[in-house]
Every structure is written in structure tokens, then in C-alpha cells.
Amino acid sequence: DVxxxxxxxxxxxxxxxxxxxxxxxxxxxxxxxWYRQDPGxxxxxxxxxxxxxxKEKGDIPEGYSVSREKKERFSLILESASTNQxxxxxxxxxxxxxxxxxLFFGExxxxxxx
Amino acid sequence: QKEVEQNSGPLSVPEGAIASLNCTYSDRGSxxxxxxxxxxxxxxxxxxxxxxxxxxxxGRFTAQLNKASQYxxxxxxxxxxxxxxxxxxxxxxxxxxxxxxxxxxLSVSS
Numbered sequence: 001d002v003x004x005x006x007x008x009x010x011x012x013x014x015x016x017x018x019x020x021x022x023x024x025x026x027x028x029x030x031x032x033x034w035y036r037q038d039p040g041x042x043x044x045x046x047x048x049x050x051x052x053x054x055k056e057k058g059d060i061p062e063g064y065s066v067s068r069e070k071k072e073r074f075s076l077i078l079e080s081a082s083t084n085q086x087x088x089x090x091x092x093x094x095x096x097x098x099x100x101x102x103l104f105f106g107e108x109x110x111x112x113x114x
Numbered sequence: 115q116k117e118v119e120q121n122s123g124p125l126s127v128p129e130g131a132i133a134s135l136n137c138t139y140s141d142r143g144s145x146x147x148x149x150x151x152x153x154x155x156x157x158x159x160x161x162x163x164x165x166x167x168x169x170x171x172x173g174r175f176t177a178q179l180n181k182a183s184q185y186x187x188x189x190x191x192x193x194x195x196x197x198x199x200x201x202x203x204x205x206x207x208x209x210x211x212x213x214x215x216x217x218x219x220l221s222v223s224s
Contacts, residue, residue: 042216103212105157
């Protein structure tokens with residue numbers, strides 16, 4: 001089975017802190033994604049990557065950055081956390097060419113910024 | 115801005131009935147269409163995907179695609195209380211990441 005593992009299920013941080021959310025997949029997928037999910041707003045794409053060291057902005061990249069140094073690992077960084085970044089963050093990966101294909105999701109990281 | 119629209123619901127059906135979930139999309143170039151199910155507090159999981167016009171059946175689930183109308187639907191036959199969840203429609207074009215609708219909440223009463 002494909003496994004996408006997010007390092008932290010629940011985090012509580014203070015405004016202004018730097019936050020790292022880690023994601024690892026074990027199926028040699030080329031594509032990796034970070035979404036956030038908020039009530040009434042659905043899943044929104046923050047960043048994605050289709051290759052090592054490659055990254056593309058999604059719909060809401062402001063306030064976030066990403067790192068993909070190895071194929072299996074995709075990190076989301078909040079340089080200076082703010083309360084409006086309180087959310088559920090979902091990492092996903094896919095194998096398909098051209099970014100198509102089934103997404104496999106991690107269990108999510110629920111971040112609260114105080 | 116490419117958009118995927120779904121009615122938020124809740125859609126309430128009795129056990130054993132057919133639940134019909136609908137989705138429209140704005141990008142005519144969309145090529146792949148997915149339905150995900152998400153239980154409360156859990157991550158989305160894939161139910162079905164469809165690429166071609168017409169129907170695709172998998173057990174109690176049928177996905178329907180009409181590219182001319184930019185419309186995709188999911189039918190759930192013999193609905194069970196365990197089908198109660200939020201159903202997410204997702205669409206993509208070649209070279210773009212999946213775009214999700216906001217989801218439809220389905221409630222199946224026993």
C-alpha cells in the first residue's frame with residue numbers, strides 16, 4: 001500500500017514562530033502536493049512539486065514556502081506563523097505523468113496558531 | 115481561475131435509496147475527473163475516477179461524465195449509513211494539479 005506520512009498530527013504554535021511540516025511518501029511518486037482544508041473553503045492547493053528541487057505555486061502560496069531535497073520528502077514551511085494559518089494541512093503524492101492521476105493523502109496535520 | 119462547483123448539501127437520503135452527487139467544472143480542457151470520499155476527521159480517499167464521456171460503474175458506485183456540459187456526477191445505489199461522508203469532486207488538466215470542489219455532505223439515515 002502507498003503510504004504518505006505526515007510527521008505531526010497536531011501542532012500548536014505561537015504567532016511569529018517558524019513552522020515545519022514534514023511529509024514522506026514511500027512509493028517513489030514523482031509528484032507531491034500540499035493542500036490546506038478549511039470549513040466552507042474546501043481543499044486549496046498551496047504548493048506542489050513534480051520533481052526533486054522543483055516547486056510550483058498553487059492557488060494560495062502566500063506565507064508559505066516548500067522544500068524538496070529528496071524525492072520522497074516534501075516539506076512545508078511557514079516562515080512566520082499567523083493566526084489565519086490555523087488549518088488542517090494535507091500532504092499528497094501521485095505517480096501520474098503531467099501531474100494527473102490518483103492522489104494519495106497523508107493523515108493530515110492540524111495546526112493551531114495562537 | 116479554474117473552478118469546480120458542488121452543492122454543499124447536506125444531501126439526506128434514506129437507507130437503500132440512490133444518492134446523486136453532482137459537480138460542474140469551468141475548464142473545458144479538463145481531462146481527468148475524480149471522486150473522493152472524506153469521513154469526518156479523516157483524509158480523502160479515492161472512490162472512482164473517469165476520463166471518458168459516459169458511465170463507469172464500480173460496485174454500488176457509478177460515475178457519469180458529460181464533457182459537453184462540463185458535468186460529472188456520482189451515483190450511489192443502495193445507500194448505507196456508512197456512506198455518510200463528504201464527497202469531493204476533483205478535476206485536472208494535463209500539467210496541472212487537481213482542483214477540488216468544496217464537497218457535498220451526504221447523510222444516509224437508517
